[in-house]
Amino acid sequence: MRPEGSFIAPIDVTYQDEYPFEDIIERIKYFEQFPGANNVECVAGDILYLNLGYQVFELAL
Helix, strand or coil, rough: CCCCCCCCCCCCCHHHHCCCCCHHHHHHHCCCCCCCCHHHHHHHHHHHHHHHHEEEEEEEE
């Protein structure tokens, strides 16, 4: 737990090269097929899901 008033602690930093970006790029391409949809929210939701799912998977190992 962070002390009150502190900023991001080193433990909170996860390097981006550990994330599965290929999957995110594929999802962006998928959502681009639907020009009337709110693609920004769809892609943002997928990124959160992929990142959180990836971290949970890593913890399970």
